[in-house]
Amino acid sequence: MLGVSKAFPGVRALDCVDFRVQAGEVHALMGENGAGKSTLIKIMTGAVRRDEGEIRIDGRPVEINSPGEARALGVGTVYQEVNLIPTMSVTRNLTLGRQPRRFGLISWRTARSLARERLKRLRIDIDVERPLGSFSLAVQQLVAIARALEDDTRVLVLDEPTASLDADEAELLFQIVRDLKGRGIAIVFITHFLDQVYKIADRISVLRNGRLVGEGATAELPRLKLISLMLGRELEETEERLEALPHGAKGEPILLAEGLGRRRVMAPFDLTLRPGEVVGLAGLLGSGRTEVAKLIFGAIRPDSGRIEVGGARIASHSPGQSLRHGMAFCPEDRKAEGIFAELSVRENIVLGLQTKRGWLSRLSYSEQERLAQEMIEALGIATPDADKPVGQLSGGNQQKVVLARSLVSGPSILILDEPTRGIDVGAHAEIVTLIRKLCAEGLALLVASSELDELIAVSDRIAVLRDRRMIGEIGSGDVTRETIIRTIAGARS
Amino acid sequence: MTPGSNVETKTAALRPRANTETAALPQRLHGLRALAGHRAIWPLLALALILAVDGAISPGFFNVRIVEGRLFGNLIDILYRAMPTAVVALGMAVVIGTKGIDLSVGSVIAIVGAVITWRIHSGDPHLVVLMAALAVGVLCGLWNGFLVAVLDIQPIIATLILMVSGRGIGLMINLLYGGTNPSFTSPLLQGLSVGHIGLVPTRIILGAAIFGALWLLIRRTALGLFLESVGGNAAAADLAGINARLIKYAAYVICGFCAAWAGVVLAADTHTSDPVSIGLYIELDAILAVVIGGGSLSGGRIYLGMTVLGALIIQALTTSILTSGLPPEYNLVVKAFVVIVVLLLQSDNLRAALSKGFTGRKR
Structure with missing residues (x-):
């Protein structure tokens, strides 16, 4: 994404931001509240239209005007708050909009096995017939990831995937992320947990007030430097106040x-x-x-x-x-x-x-x-x-x-x-x-x-x-x- | 975008308060923008447009004369006829604000009409009859509130129960003293409905009084905020310490009261208890008025003034179709068309698209 801008009434949410993700890397997108992370993600995934700039995949300029187009181009997303339908069964949530058909009718048997297969990729074993809302937030999050993950997904965007997970579940998620990375999928990872960034990310981009203020390999961006980039000030004073x-x-x-x-x-x-x-x-x-x-x-x-x-x-x-x-x-x-x-x-x-x-x-x-x-x-x-x-x-x-x-x-x-x-x-x-x-x-x-x-x-x-x-x-x-x-x-x- | 304007938007965004930002804009342009941004502007424009078309088609449309000591003319007529719907719509706006809906208002009107005729035939003092009529409306509201707030039935189903049974109840009340469509005369009630105080029809004055009272209740106490909280997010309202059950009760009671008032006006106007056809489809007009006024069926907001405006638009349309000489058969279709236009004009997305095309062409 090059020179992408977006203005909302009263706020310029993104200002000429360049953002590059390579295949087979985990790229952490960092920034404070309101830095423009969510907006950038939404532009990438077609939920919001950009005002300026250009998006390229494999060097080829592409237009992403709707979530459907983003999916077709291989960009899958899991948003910060789970965006599935809690009253529907896991199967329905996973196959909604692309139910397998047989003689023009939905084949629920195929749908169920499809759902189980999708979950198996994430090593989850749950009753796919139960309504999604009856599971914990953590399981719901994993189901959302399973839904976003298609066979031809090239870029997977995870917006705060671990916010509701405990340590074990986060570790499970990271195993899955590493696995996906190994398959050449580019993963954009947004989180507030610094530990997790250093655990999993290969590269980091930092946004502040709608601008890109830093980008680099994780190894070259020590923690203190990252935080001061995000805050635009040194952290010591806040640590001291604590x-x-x-x-x-x-x-x-x-x-x-x-x-x-x-x-x-x-x-x-x-x-x-x-x-x-x-x-x-x-x-x-x-x-x-x-x-x-x-x-x-x-x-x-x-x-x-x-x-x-x-x-x-x-x-x-x-x-x-x-x-x-x-x-x-x-x-x-x-x-x-x-x-x-x-x-x-x-x-x-x-x-x-x-x-x-x-x-x-x-x-x-x-x-x-x-x-x-x-x-x-x-x-x-x-x-x-x-x-x-x-x-x-x-x-x-x-x-x-x-x-x-x-x-x-x-x-x-x-x-x-x-x-x-x-x-x-x-x-x-x-x-x-x-x-x-x-x-x-x-x-x-x-x-x-x-x-x-x-x-x-x-x-x-x-x-x-x-x-x-x-x-x-x-x-x-x-x-x-x-x-x-x-x-x-x-x-x- | 030119570099200059770019800098300006950026610095404007950095300024903390809106008023410093506005100082940078030419005063007049800002005034226009504020006007265009206000939510009332589009329904107002629509109303003005409808009336302007009327004025063009039938000369003398705007004439207001004094006949037999009261105001007379198309504009007064629109206000006069819109009043029952407008008051019902006010109650509806409150219920819709709590993410509910009340389909039973037409049936409440039927019951109220039947009760009035019955009690007058029984020889009750007319003031008592009036009180009883309003009490019946409150009772209906309590019933709906009970179904919605206590039994937790979805509002559309809960109020459907009274909607279906209400007209039957009206017919049964008629049967209490024999007669299918009994009629009555009551100087008091008919005075409230078709009479006038000074030059102005009484029902307009009373409608305005109800609007005023409701506005005070909603906006000068915290009831409005509580109603909107319950409608916006019931779980959060509960955690914020609001008694959602009581608030919902209040909404349906207010709506029942408003419907009862419309019932008094309509029954007195026709002098009969006709449960089958009195106030037929008024719930749909009321819901439409709320929606034209910018209320969302997903709740969370109550716009009283805008709702009245919505009711006026609906009545202005009906009146203008009748005075324009179009066959009355056209009424409903033309109404539907205009409603769609008004709703589209209120859509932020469409407005943004339109203004984008507009400014784009200017540059």
């Missing part, structure tokens, strides 16, 4: 959960939170991290146990009640549970406080505007103004808007489920810094995350989950990678 604030628990528990649980969802567990304390929830994918968070917030109604906030028992547990008791929740899946795409940034943010106040005492427009601007500045949300529909922001900025909504209600207990998923390095540091600051001011925080390093960095204590059970708690001073993994693995700690 270490600056000491944290520690003070006083009486503000949240007390006793025997909280729900049959078939989560075994009863106990949990306490003190003001200024950060408690992490660690465990593998599907171990019950999200369930614990939602049970405490009342988004999943518990059928056993009790919960007290600030000494007062919450009788009828619901998100609305939790909110009124000073809790706030920031969900994991922003597309499905976080954002209101049609509503503006301002409306998305003020909703957090408005629900607490009830429908009768509406925040005035000027108050809304003030709150929104405050949050936009505090979290560095990249938007031309507060009235832009949130659906038009980049993924990371949407995540920040959801965080802003949970902060705007002025909570004393904040529950974050995967707070940094799909967020770039710079924003990551900003969010962690902000969380630290709030904790210093007495906020109690519960963080569920699949990234152990992140948990270790922020947590005072870590509750370890396995198979929907809380199997242990690791106290302060003992929070290391090893103790957590040992606990998960089942050794007595």
Whole structure:
């Protein structure tokens, strides 16, 4: 791709970007939120039309005006958020639009074996007749890859393929990627995990503010250099800020959960939170991290146990009640549970406080505007103004808007489920810094995350989950990678 | 693109606020752009165009006279006839904003008409009858809300139940005191429907009052934001602490109330309870009005003023086809055609394509 540009209203998303991928290489495309990665990918795959520039495959100029044309030219894509149909069976998802026919009718038997064959290439063995939505996000991701992968695929674009995968699954994915690479397929790999880039990528291209700011072999681009290219500044200062604030628990528990649980969802567990304390929830994918968070917030109604906030028992547990008791929740899946795409940034943010106040005492427009601007500045949300529909922001900025909504209600207990998923390095540091600051001011925080390093960095204590059970708690001073993994693995700690 | 303009767009993008950017543009051009960007402009243009065609075809179309102490003329007539549909459409806009739909409004009108006639025949005071009629609408809304919010039935199916049964219920009420299409007279109700206050028809004043009250309810409390949140993303609304069940109830109750008001107006206008044909297909006109007004059936947004505009466009079309001398048989087809044009004009994609071709030619 040469000199490709694209402008959206108010933003020049790409500015004369050259991007070259060679056959049989894994090419990492890096950049912060809003750097233009998604736009570049969408142009490559025909989802968006470029304004200027040219695309060549094997030196031959080609026109890619629709996803269908991109597929015909051998460009397969797996988008950041799984774009399959959860209510349909795996078979249907894999064969949609190209069902095998027999006498003009769809042959479901052939379709099923075709689906199984496609999955086998990725070494997955699942029941292809079950609806896709009944599988975990990780399996859905793999099915999406299976769908994108055709016999004649030349370029495979993977946009954040590992965002929802745990370490083992990511490793499995990488094996598949190496396998594909060996078959001469060019792989464009977008991720926020630096470790994974250095593990798998051969070359790296870095975008910043819609421009290509660096390109080179992975070996020649050390980590610090890469990060400073992405951020356009040196990283040391952010690293330093991370270490600056000491944290520690003070006083009486503000949240007390006793025997909280729900049959078939989560075994009863106990949990306490003190003001200024950060408690992490660690465990593998599907171990019950999200369930614990939602049970405490009342988004999943518990059928056993009790919960007290600030000494007062919450009788009828619901998100609305939790909110009124000073809790706030920031969900994991922003597309499905976080954002209101049609509503503006301002409306998305003020909703957090408005629900607490009830429908009768509406925040005035000027108050809304003030709150929104405050949050936009505090979290560095990249938007031309507060009235832009949130659906038009980049993924990371949407995540920040959801965080802003949970902060705007002025909570004393904040529950974050995967707070940094799909967020770039710079924003990551900003969010962690902000969380630290709030904790210093007495906020109690519960963080569920699949990234152990992140948990270790922020947590005072870590509750370890396995198979929907809380199997242990690791106290302060003992929070290391090893103790957590040992606990998960089942050794007595 | 010239190098100069390139630099300008870039620097404009770097500036933090929109107002500094606008200062760079010639004021007049900006004004035009803001106008063209406003969502009301296309439906307004369509309405103006329809009226302009009318004016060209039949001279004196715009004349407004005073006859028997009230305003009289085509423009007033359009407003007058559009009112029941417009008010039903307002309720519909609220329901559609929550990603729902209410097919039962026509049947609610039929039930309301039957209840009015029945209670007047039973000798209730007319004010009580009016209250009962509106209460019936609220009750119907509660029923729909129960099916949608509590039983979690898809709105189109849930409201289909009352749509199908409602006209039957109306006929059964008629049978309570004998008679297929019983008639009634009520100075109070007919005053609300065909009467006038000063020069202005009462129903226009009441329609405006309902619009005003609804606007206050939606935009001056946080109810509108909650309704739109539930419609935009129900799961996220739940996690944000909104009681989605209650909000949906509210939407269907509002819609039922609006339908009941239209029922009072239409029944009083015809002096009869005619459950088979009163308010027939009004749900479709109401949905159309919402859509012409820019509302999406996928929910998440409520445009009250635009919805009224949509209802006016529909009525203006009907009226102009009748006054233009075209056979009334043409009505529905011409209506369909104009609706398609209005909807296309509102499509961002088409507008972008058109303006691209336009500026391209200029250069």
